[in-house]
C-alpha cells in the first residue's frame with residue numbers, strides 16, 4: 001500500500017503524487033460512490049497501483065474542503081482584489097474573508113492594480129491596507145514587491161486563487177508561474193474552463209515557490225453564506241477576539257446592552273466598515289432559506 005496526494009482527476013482515474021514527487025495513476029473503488037464519499041483533488045489517500053491500474057483504499061480525514069473548485073486540504077487562498085477596474089469595495093472583500101473563514105482556509109489578501117491610483121489616492125488606500133493588517137490578515141500589495149512576500153507565504157503550502165472577474169488572477173499567476181501561460185485581459189480560458197465543463201482542478205507544483213497551486217480559481221463573492229447566523233461573528237477575527245466580554249453569552253452584537261463589540265466600534269478599535277458588513281451579512285443570512293437549525 002502506498003500513500004500520496006491526489007493532484008488531478010480525469011474520467012475515473014486519479015493521479016496521486018507520492019512524497020518523493022513521483023506520480024502514479026489509480027482508480028477509486030466502487031464502494032466510495034455508494035458511501036457518497038468520493039476522492040477529490042488534494043485528498044491524501046492510501047492506494048495501490050501497478051502500470052496505472054489499481055485502487056484507492058482509503059481517504060484520509062480532510063482539513064477542509066472547497067466546493068468551487070472541488071478541492072480538499074487547501075492551506076492558503078489568495079483573495080485577488082483590485083483597487084480599480086473594478087473599484088475596491090469592503091463588502092466584497094469581507095464576504096470572501098468570511099467565506100474562507102467558514103471553510104477554515106487561511107486567507108491572503110492581494111491588492112492588485114495599485115499602480116492605477118494617483119499618489120494621494122494611494123496614500124488614502126494605505127488606510128485600507130493597514131485596517132486589514134491590523135486585524136491580523138496577511139496583506140500583499142501589487143506595488144510593494146509582492147512576489148517575494150508571496151514566496152514566503154506560499155512555502156510548503158497548497159494555494160488557491162480567488163477573486164472577481166478582471167481582478168488580476170491570471171496576471172498574478174503568470175508572474176508567479178510563467179510556465180502556466182495563462183491568457184489575461186479577457187475571460188481567460190485556462191482559469192474559467194471549470195465553470196462550464198466537467199474539467200476539474202489540478203494541483204501544479206511551482207518549484208521556485210516550493211508550493212502547489214490550484215490551476216482553477218476558487219469561489220468568488222457570489223457564494224451564499226452556508227452556516228448558521230450565530231456563527232457569523234466568529235468569522236470576523238476582531239469581533240471574535242472580544243465577544244467573550246459581551247454581557248450576554250450568545251450576544252449577536254446588534255441591540256444587546258453591554259455589547260463589547262458595539263463599544264469597540266464606538267471607540268474606533270473596530271472599523272465601522274467591518275461592523276456594517278457584519279450587520280449586512282447578518283441580515284442576508286437571516287433572509288436566506290434556513291438550511292441549518294439548532295434544535
Ligand SMILES: Nc1nc2c(ncn2[C@@H]2O[C@H](COP(=O)(O)OP(=O)(O)OP(=O)(O)O)[C@@H](O)[C@H]2O)c(=O)[nH]1
Pocket residue numbers: 080112113114115116142163164165166167168169170171172183184185186187188191192
Ligand atoms: N494596471 C494594472 N493592470 C492589471 C494589474 N493586474 C491585472 N491587470 C489588468 O487587468 C485585466 C484583468 O486581469 P486578469 O489577470 O485577466 O484578471 P482575472 O482575475 O484573471 O480575470 P478573469 O479571467 O475574468 O477571472 C488585464 O487587462 C490585466 O492586464 C495590475 O496590477 N495593474
Ligand SMILES: [Zn+2]
Pocket residue numbers: 243246247251252253254256258259260261262
Ligand atoms: Zn456583543
